[in-house]
Amino acid sequence: MSPTKRAYLRVCTLLLCALPVLAAEDPELIALKAAVKAAQSAGDNAWMLVSCAFVLMMTGPGLALFYSGLVRRKNVLGTMMQSFVMMAVITLLWGVCGYSLVFGEGNAFIGDFRYAFLNGVGAAPNADYAPTIPHLTFMAYQMMFAIITPALIAGAFAERVRFHAMVVFSVLWLFLVYVPIAHMVWGKGGYLNPFLGGRIPVFDFAGGTVVHITSGFSALLTAIMIGKRSGYPQERMVPHSLVLSFIGACMLWIGWFGFNAGSALGASALASSAFVATHFAAAAGAVSWMVAERIKSGKASALGAISGAVAGLATVTQGAGFVTPVSGAIIGFIAGFVCFYMVVLVKNKLGYDDSLDAFGVHGIGGFIGCLLTGVFATRAVNDALKLANGQAAPLGLVDGNPGQILNQFIGALIGIAFALVGTWIALKVTGLITPVRMDKQQEAEGMDVALHGEEGYAFED
Amino acid sequence: MSPTKRAYLRVCTLLLCALPVLAAEDPELIALKAAVKAAQSAGDNAWMLVSCAFVLMMTGPGLALFYSGLVRRKNVLGTMMQSFVMMAVITLLWGVCGYSLVFGEGNAFIGDFRYAFLNGVGAAPNADYAPTIPHLTFMAYQMMFAIITPALIAGAFAERVRFHAMVVFSVLWLFLVYVPIAHMVWGKGGYLNPFLGGRIPVFDFAGGTVVHITSGFSALLTAIMIGKRSGYPQERMVPHSLVLSFIGACMLWIGWFGFNAGSALGASALASSAFVATHFAAAAGAVSWMVAERIKSGKASALGAISGAVAGLATVTQGAGFVTPVSGAIIGFIAGFVCFYMVVLVKNKLGYDDSLDAFGVHGIGGFIGCLLTGVFATRAVNDALKLANGQAAPLGLVDGNPGQILNQFIGALIGIAFALVGTWIALKVTGLITPVRMDKQQEAEGMDVALHGEEGYAFED
Amino acid sequence: MSPTKRAYLRVCTLLLCALPVLAAEDPELIALKAAVKAAQSAGDNAWMLVSCAFVLMMTGPGLALFYSGLVRRKNVLGTMMQSFVMMAVITLLWGVCGYSLVFGEGNAFIGDFRYAFLNGVGAAPNADYAPTIPHLTFMAYQMMFAIITPALIAGAFAERVRFHAMVVFSVLWLFLVYVPIAHMVWGKGGYLNPFLGGRIPVFDFAGGTVVHITSGFSALLTAIMIGKRSGYPQERMVPHSLVLSFIGACMLWIGWFGFNAGSALGASALASSAFVATHFAAAAGAVSWMVAERIKSGKASALGAISGAVAGLATVTQGAGFVTPVSGAIIGFIAGFVCFYMVVLVKNKLGYDDSLDAFGVHGIGGFIGCLLTGVFATRAVNDALKLANGQAAPLGLVDGNPGQILNQFIGALIGIAFALVGTWIALKVTGLITPVRMDKQQEAEGMDVALHGEEGYAFED
Amino acid sequence: MFKIEAIIQPFKLEEVREALKAAGIDGVTVTEVRGHGRQKGHKEIYRGREYNVDLLPKTKLEMVVAEARKEEVIETIMMAARTGKIGDGKIFVYHVGDAIRIRNNDRGEAAL
């Protein structure tokens, strides 16, 4: 998804586009070139349509299950609904103007309305972003990212927020935080976009900053502003079904291939590289979290293993298409340890109630992933950024470009700043429109009964 | 799947096929053209194989979970089995002669036996149907549709029919209803197939008529003929696990991308368009059903949200590759409201026991989707139908062709007629062979124990 | 995956590679050829990346759910973890040297370290194995096979082995059994690899011998060596949730398309053929197991149906890309009956505790599948093996080459021999490092609490 | 005070509760149980291993009532729960020493 791949893909198309110049006269060759273009598009589009499906699968059932297994039984449906409603509502808003505001060429901070109501988004590729696939596919793929990002935040205020408030908040948040940051990092002319004319070069292949830092730090602030679940931390609040969470985590892992490898925007070797780096990071994250648990308490747990995998995945997202698979494994290892430390030690000490650890996993993972991309990004994997002489530019520390770490740091800070300010505004405004928290009585009853009038599991036979 | 895409795909291949005429003499060019053809096929086949898998996933675990979560605990396995056994039995019958009877060029109403036992179905594409992918892929893809269609019906007579009777009925139904309708709409020379020589032009991109109208109206009749569950409606019969239904609904949503976008029969821009229209319809259906619930009873429910999404998906099926994404959203909105009205108000008033609302969602959704295709189908999306002068023919009302609504209506009526007559015969014949209903005692015990000798969830630890 | 497909794919690339020779001078043509190659790669890579994801999905959530539904409630997480930890640990080991030891060209029995730490495994295809996709994709795809194979074994010693011991055993087993057998069958110069210079030609398209025979026979030995679950067979030990197993089985079915059709290593017609043969075998296996149950006890069960499907899938694996779809159905039928007989009659008579029937399904299925490939393999499906005169060599009995059955038999025996010896060593060595069995107290408490310190389903609300 | 403990068919729960409410008996505690009496069980087979399951799902109702209402309650349950077939269930009656309402210390019959 990072603009890098665009450049990469352009190489492919250049091969074709350059040709007509030479032999414009031969109709047969022209037909053949068109056919080759169509064939290239078919292969890339095949992968991208699947990637769309995979990323959607991350939200539902992936994240929905992962989160809902971690809550108490009486909140299982309400938690699922927080993911599902994003699939419905954000989709429509994305079509109305979300996509346009991110990818329409506006200024350095936000797009414009040229693509509102999908106007001009059709079969022809958008050459700036993804020259080998239909513009519609690119739009749809980006949509799936916009859906999952606010859904991630909900983990921080699980089990205590009204359904309507959650929807209102998420919509506001989308426009206040996601839209500008995504435009800045990925949009044409975006302030942080090194591939399409930005000022500060931030490498974000698949959304480490755009998705994980924004959602993770927003999560932290919502957890603090909304306050703890009543009864926390004295009452026993254990995951009501780690079986659900386990299924969800596996779906997340699978879906993440679409998230990260799909961000190559075609079925290229870069996609393969990102795929492998992603997989290694997940594996390494699972291992290091398990090892940390084993050291601390003597037992590696299933919840630990899946949390570690998700931490590895979130952390490698930013660098997936810039780092080697081996670097992916290293990033995953670090992610597992650091996130474990945050979730298990720091959180419990500081005492905020980030109920499902949206901050501990996505915020922290996204943040360190952003920095580590500055360390491990290499032109051996991604040569999309060119020097004046046409050669591939050095990317990260390992390429001899230590300054990139600072760039990444600035990118992260900007992401965090937008996240905190935007979340604060969004939550305050939401509070003016509708009460945010469930009342005590509702919280005791549970979201399923109190908010949705149903139960996840029936009592009688 | 609709014959439209064939024409679409033909454009691609024409680019290639036209060439040899010009330069038959140059062996190098010939080789290059063959290579391009292979590359095009790889891209399209990649997407179509995935689509096959996605559509199968709709039946198992998709529909199996969606339905089995809605029944009482004691029927969970029996309900799953109704989907699963279709995956086994219809597959084999499809190979024996089902495929041939639909896609063999017979007369206007039914195919012939040319492809019996997959004779002649191999690596070479079938140029009439899908010129860029192996014939085997096309056959397999169509198979997945034949599997899910009878499985949908079972929702109407849930929790009360014997396993063997369900299998016998479904097999008869396949040949009495599905086979002729599918041939008429999609088969070469089929009566309703506008793209391959049919009489009345009915646009059915992915099976609105073939799958949803037939299964939905058949469902209604079975619900009436078989009668209510004992205890209905006095006894409390609530979904035993909306968690399962939720997972199933998400799988259906994902799988539907294969169903609708796969019906482009290649990874073309048409596939992308159908993909996006499908996704928007699902989202809009979920939103409008939730809004309707909120208006009527004050609470949007999880069951409502997923029902709305499925309604949107079923309704957009017929038009997916003929309408714009924005029209897709409109269709979804309408679907959510209308199906809500049918399921919540009309059904409960009329008093038949369409237990899992196969009619209310698929029958009604399919029907209005058929008509709405007549409204929204546009050559801007699909230019496969040509006028005498070679230009793309106007399709629906929005193209200035209001008469198409009538054509669609006739198509729907024919579908309904076949469904009702075929179902009546199939059910009567089944009754002659084996008792259809479980006896009272079995119904009380539940399908799992009574029919399959197992339990879905064990009692002891 | 079988080397056959390499040859197949080479045909595609030959079309391209042959060209430059003729017209090296024309830069336009060279560019066009490169573009065609890229397009071909995109299509094939799209399918292979999806296949990677599908095969991983077989382990998690597929196998994890299938197995964990069959155990008692107190072991649900522990059983899931046995699959999940393989996704983490084997992944890393595969990168370190597993891949290299299988696919590095060593001697006839084991590879070398040339690809250790993925050295030299990058964007460029490995022409020996998969000339149209990035080497990284091939490596990743093979990794998914190495992950699931030891995970399968765990079914035999379910509910009684310590987590750490399971991990240690699996790692040893990977190197002692999987690595050499995989090299022999699929590696360049492997002893049994007919396509890349082996001695004894064994046809193993997708791992009937490499995956199912090795894991199945190893499973049997572990079941015997480790001993029965305490309380077996007197105590009631029924599947705690066939719902989970059902979901898992569906995921396995879907994922198996990646396993078998992906083994064509491209989105070719061979992939389509393998896809269809696989699907038919699953369907036929389900039907024949249900029929066998119905005959024996009067009721077809859900557990029977899914077991039959898995048996059909395991059995057709070896031949998937060598046999016709109709042969696939026959193989599936046989598989359902034979595995039913083994699991239901033989096992219960002999009295070992192959708790989840890893041997009965995978060992037996793999074994008969190996032989049946010798019967049904045909050049009509797979013409990769050439005679001296360049024509396709006859493959199995149906091609008039009965001797192949003997070759397959020898292949199976070698697989069994390695499995038994390697397992014996691996288990003994594991026992020296760490206690293998849980103690009585732990077994009574269950793996979840005793080994992982958690519970799958929470007690309180 | 007496505790009336009724073990009934699960699908009779609604009907019995309606009848009790009609009789003015509101307080009740319900438990999902499995039971065996005269009713035959069924056979379950998992991959060839047979189990005779003779513990069938039942629903247990417990109501603590004043002595005066005891017989009426028993009668009401019997009428509503009866199908006349084996497996209809049993009612057991126990003497209750005391009852306390946690909310406000009410004790004895006042607490019911």
Place this chain on the structure above:
Amino acid sequence: MFKIEAIIQPFKLEEVREALKAAGIDGVTVTEVRGHGRQKGHKEIYRGREYNVDLLPKTKLEMVVAEARKEEVIETIMMAARTGKIGDGKIFVYHVGDAIRIRNNDRGEAAL
């Protein structure tokens, strides 16, 4: 010996048990139940079909204690389980004829 049976709000379980442990009462058997008393239920709607659910999740504790400790236990539970709102629950007291420890034949109060 007496059996103290307390039906409480599920989220009070921890607190009650802590209080009991503090009072030296360890032995307890806990069951998930559903109950109805004065507390109002709620409405559930599934695709337009309404159900009044007035059986709410409760937790039942059973403790068999020596007569001497009876009142103290009741008191302890009441203190810990009370929120003052409807739905707090009830305590019922039954006389126990005998108690046996399976492990070693202990009988009577020695078995508790």
Place this chain on the structure above:
Amino acid sequence: MFKIEAIIQPFKLEEVREALKAAGIDGVTVTEVRGHGRQKGHKEIYRGREYNVDLLPKTKLEMVVAEARKEEVIETIMMAARTGKIGDGKIFVYHVGDAIRIRNNDRGEAAL
């Protein structure tokens, strides 16, 4: 009539029921419960938050039997359920005021 209430280890259920059947005792109601007595619990940790779980899964059997059979039933259960380790469980005995068979109005011992 007496009610024999036995709280046993779940995995002993089959054995105890076999023994009871052999002794001619068929009628029984079984509930899944959690219990705490002398048996130590275990620690569960979820993302660093520790919980001491001292309520362990147990199975409760309830049998109402005629006075004459009381001791025999207790004996039978004890034999079958005993492993000799902590956690084997308890048996409590209660007096039963009356028993009614819903199906046919049988009352008293005739109803068992």
